[in-house]
Amino acid sequence: MDLRRPPRSSSGGVEPKIRQVGFFTPDASGPSETPAAAAAPAAAAPQQQQPGAAAESPPSSDLSPGRLSPVMIPPPRHADLLAPGSPFPAGSDAVLATSAPVASSACFDASSAVGDDDSWSRAPSAAELEENRRGLNEGTPASIPQKPKTSKAERRALQEAQRAAKAAAKEAGLSGKSVGTASVAGPATSKQAKSTKVAQKKDVPQAAGSVASEKKTTERLPERERKKDAPHPRMQFDDVHKVEKAKKRAVVNQSEARNRVELFRHLPQYVHGTQLPDLESKFFQLDPMHPSVYKVGLQYLSGEVSGGNGRCIAMLLAFREAIKDYTTPPNKTLSRDLTAKISSYVSFLIECRPLSISMGNAIRFLKNRIAKLPHTLSESEAKASLQSDIDRFISEKIVLADKAIVSHAITKVRDNDVLLTYGSSSVVEMILDHAHELGRKFRVVVVDSRPKLEGQGLLRRLVAKGINCTYTHINAISYIMHEVTRVFLGASSILSNGTVYSRVGTASVAMVAHAFGIPVLVCCEAYKFHERVQLDSICANELGDPDVILKVPGKADLGHLKDWADNANLQLLNLTYDATPSDYVSMIITDYGMIALAECLATADKRTSHCERISQGAVVDIDSLSYDNNFGDT
């Protein structure tokens, strides 16, 4: 359930190339770890050539020759360094054929095993090779051949030959290109990006070692932001080859669970409980990992911090600390290096627990801010600006948003209401608290379910405040629904077709409420909205620890399934999220306003435009939506 989108078309790789127009650098600003592979001196010389050719032929170059000129001019700072590369263009053609596969495979091996579409592999590898070149240039200045001052035609020829070679090398692997974008973060100026990147290319990978090399697909977020129409395929974990590669890069050694459910082979499932000791032993090896990030990762692993807002805030605060303690290494720019660091932190956190959509959006925001930093700022100013950005994000998008939602939702709580809520949502809890403070008379029904039993915590807090509560489990919702007047639900995210993505069981609650004709109000902050679409709960989800299912608290005698792992016929499935269809939801309450989906479904355009506007942060005028009158007197 991360931010990867399903590929729009089979030839998804073509579209991004077209749209790369001025932004070839996201692809071209390849992975920081390719230098690790590129460090192999044997391949250094031949590799320098094709990267040289590749640099001048960005992935989209074949489509827009006119645009080549700005990017083909090497950054002035490295002109002298690149010059040595020029003497070899003639002989490079022959070399290309042989070395291209070598380089490609080297690159592919070095890059993380994310991304699955072959269509992506071409573009990234071109960038990769470019990175190789740059890295090599820095690492071995003495042997850097002068960059050939070839004509456009020659460069085009080189590029074609290289592309042919790459096509051959495509079987070797994956697109691995997710990695490269680690340092991308949407650079404002491609030139500077290239130049700075060269500098940091060497240091970052060597310092980071295996940690930095595990760039996963989340690094693509910044470029995805721009290439909205080019969705990146998610990491599908049923491809053994890619999973193996990912494992090699992983910080946390996770053993895959046995007895996996067939239907969910595309999602990662690891044996829980084995990660913590492994992480602890690795602590001193994880030099680049900031301790606060490490702490947050452990909190995720143990389940101490859970819930979309909670996890997001914890992560952002950890990043804030990391930024505060960050110092730019010499010969590197802050934006590049910091983005790479953030990406490494993110991949660590993913291994602890897959990202929630709220976290993904926050990371995207942060990387965007880093990328948009004016280069005139000094390091301390930049850091201060970033920290204030993070603070602003938390206060505006989360804290103030929650207050806005509460103020909207409070109008929906009347006296003598019986409100039903499921699980434990921070926003819904705030609404109930506020309504109680205002003196409304109402009752709350808390519905809970296994295995997390989050409702018990909420129940305790509500009763402590003096709210009259009824507690039940999800099977009994048909029984209790007769008494209920409103249903308030929280969400992990709202997808662009109105589907509510939230804790597993929410769909059942919404369905039964709908069957009884009870309005369902979903409360979700706007920053959690996402543009992707999900049809059912199976294409993207999070698999939790299956052992939790057979451990029933309070019933020690249920030892029926103790040896479930040994039995090939028996599987346990512990889903974390599910997708509620939009027709069960009566109204969505966000900080930008309230949307009544039932009305919007009548005019699909309106709804999509609402959702789009919401996700883009536009203000939806509440007065224009006269829908809240629907529930005035029910």
Add this chain to the structure above:
Amino acid sequence: MPDVQPLVSEFVLKLKRRKVEGSHAVARQTAELLRSVVSQHRMGSTNQAATLADAVRAVGQQLIAANPIELAVGNIVRRVLHIIKEEDMSSTAVGIEGLSVTVDSDDEYDSEHDDRPTLSAAVLASHARNALRAPSLQTLLDDIPVSTAISRTASSTGDSDGKSKSGDKTSTKKLKHDVIAAIGDLIDEIDNCYEPISEQAVELIHQNEVILTLGRSKTVKEFLCAAKEKKRSFRVFVAEGAPRYQGHALAKELVEKGIQTTVITDSAVFAMISRVNMVIVGAHAIMANGGVIAPVGMNMVALAAQRHAVPFVVVAGSHKLCPLYPHNPEVLLNELKSPSDLLDFGEFSDCMNFSTQDGSPLLNVVNPTFDYVPPKLVGLFITDT
């Protein structure tokens, strides 16, 4: 009669204290108890069937009052009453036939044939009419004294064996004997209800099916195992069925039979049902309108199945078929069990204070046992009759 009272009281206590639970066990024990009642009943010389029926009815009312939610008790009592009437009627039917053939009749049924001469034509007509009427559990509710039993339905639902046994007109003991034999058949039928149901499995489950079930029902288990024996390939998702978590036990049993099983939580039913071909569940009782009293959570499953157009199949033995219509079944035909299944009292002791203004507790815990599934959500009933 008096010597059977301790037995009855004991069973009533067991029902009240919920020591015996589950339709199957309850039905069986009720039948056995009634058999003892019948066997120990001192048959008078006149109107035996009526007195026997009264005795059984009295005991039955006690049992039903002990646990009104165990509808199987009432079902069995009605079946036994029906047996009595049927046995009696088959004897009288033979008598009537004899009547129509010969003027002389047997002596035992003098009381019922007081107005014998006037009966002849009307009786024959009504008898013929009744023979054509389909059997109906509704008629079991009628409290018609046995003397007018001739106008009742002639055939029975499952215990027609008794009729053949009472072919000849014998002494008073014959009625009792027949009734006891018929009740024995009823008990056998209760015990062996699984086989006829399981035979239907082959028609329902084909290849590569995915089946969803909730909780644990012996009928469902037998059903699935029968399909497995016939080498049909299918896999089962078992929802664990809080708060009793009997889904775990069912999963274990299915796995032992070699069926691919996946245990899911109840909250994941909606998520998984899009990949399910069929939902097969057991029931606690089936009401006269087709509504199903099932373990809690079943309504949620039925709604999800309807949403995804997945057939919802209920398998139940005939002892669960109840001739009553449900009114407000969620409340009246439900039982709230202990909150300790859901909440640990120790952990939540601080929440259990009663310090609000009206003295009501701030925390209520609701733990219903049963769920009502309306008939329109059910696609198919499979029983053994």
